[in-house]
Amino acid sequence: MKNLLLVDDHKIVRSGLKTLLSDLNFDQIDEADSGRVAYSLAQENSYSLIIMDISMEGMSGLDALSKIINRLPKQKILILSMHDSDLVIEKAKKLGAMGFVTKSDISDNLFQAVEHILNGGNFFPETKASYNQLNQLNEREFEIFKMIASGKSIKNIAADMNISQKTVANYQTSIKQKLEIDNPIDFYKLAVELNLIKS
Template sequence: MSQLIKVMLTDDHAVVRSGLCRLLEQNSDIKVIAEAESGEQAYQTYPENRPDVLVMDMSMPGMGGLEALRRILHRWPDARVIMFSMHENATYAIQSLTAGAMGYVAKSGNAEDLVKAVKEVASGKSFLSADMAQKVALQSLTGDDNPTQRLTSREFEVFRLLAEGKLVEEIAGRLNIGQKTVANYQTSLKQKLDIHSPVELVRLAMKYGVITEQ
């Protein structure tokens, strides 16, 4: 009998969580032991659940998956996290893996990808679905210098929220940091990305698929 893999699901949609739960538990060696509906809740309840694998949606209201990933790994460096995202582009995958996620699975991909990812990550390996791996490889091969890849996970989150039109106060509240800190990130983003206006910031975010056309 193989060892049971304990999974925690984090997604702000109950329907998605119940679908994932059914999908994963079709495998007798996977058990969903906990669910969270936000990054904040995942961070707060992680220590009492201590799952073998945490499957986390990337785009949730509030803190968001990338910031929750950063905080969880800061407190529990051995956490094994798979980012489960509606974003199919390499930028998000690279940001997730750089921030310490062990797997990245696109929601639009093959349902079996997530099951495979959970098993691989539980055994200590990292996982990227074949099409995501191809996109990541192509992006690094074509020498398409994507400046968003030079951002830290915190800078990337601030960049994404600014591109979505969020105000400094709102970003500060979401990421639980001071408004002055957000303003400092804004300044460093302008320098790192060589942008001089909000319009340029949005254009850059759209060019690299960080946001889609509004």
Template sequence: MNVLLVDDHAIVRAGLRRLLAAMPDIVIEEAASGREALALVRATRPSLVLLDLNLPGLGGLELLRRILTEHPQARVLVLSMHAETLYAAGALRAGAVGYLSKNASPDELLRAVRRVVGGGRYIEAEIAQRLALQAAEASHQDDRLTERDLEIMRLLGDGQELSKIADALGVSYKTVANACTQIKAKLGVARTLDLVRLAIEMGVA
């Protein structure tokens, strides 16, 4: 089994390598950036990619999409510092077959690896529970991002000011400002700067 570890922290990759090395017939490659990861995907065609979302340069979700475009058979398991459902949902929509936070135990990581390599899916239990609750709530609460919300986030991620976004969308400044307030409430963040960060990390920008 060929495994690609994608994380910009060498100490994390070393720990994962030691943990996975006990598995039979395993070949492990490492990448510290999206560019390195894509080159290794093309060269080694890994069966499993363990992917961190916080990478320099190319964002984790965009990298996930590109990996699956290059190698659709790859099974991508996200291992992220983020335990929020927003990140998990974004990764699963982008094509990941599993999601774990870095708070997960070594035993749980190995279970997740075995599950996804065997053709299944794996989501850390607490995150899966919150995703299920949010899905149930969404059936009677309008707390999902609309196409307009996503477009505003994309423009924010591109560095556009609210006045420029209003011009681009053909609406008033006040309409865009109110929309930003609503988006922040939906995503549980307090500042516009947080929306910019989320837009980049979610791959919206």
């Protein structure tokens, strides 16, 4: 059986992907609207491939990727994201993804990526490998860094990630210490510099 799991918090995106990938003759295509549901389904079913978005409320795609690979090291996962930052691509690769396609390149690269990965290969855009300070952050800190840089409040981040405001504040303190930055403006400037958000 060739089974696929599509993970995205937008139903319209999942529906579009399902239609797009119907030509590839999957026996079954399941859907998940969050990283948490994806993690749960991955343990209950045997998927030939999981295609997963990064930016989702609650457990992010990178968090889910990390958890799934820790539990199921051979699981094939393709990340599909609107982010085209080298840093995000390298993070996904480091966490065990077998491929990365940006949403703007779906029509050009999705079929190719899926076939490459199903045949045991990898599919990543070229990146400029260089050190950057965000490599010090773990997955959860990285997600919170992006949210703060985008202007989200601690209250909103806590609600999105389903954790307490105190936990978010603790993460924020840890991020500031690791990156040696002081305020939300510094978060924003660094995120723009690293092409994580648009100025």
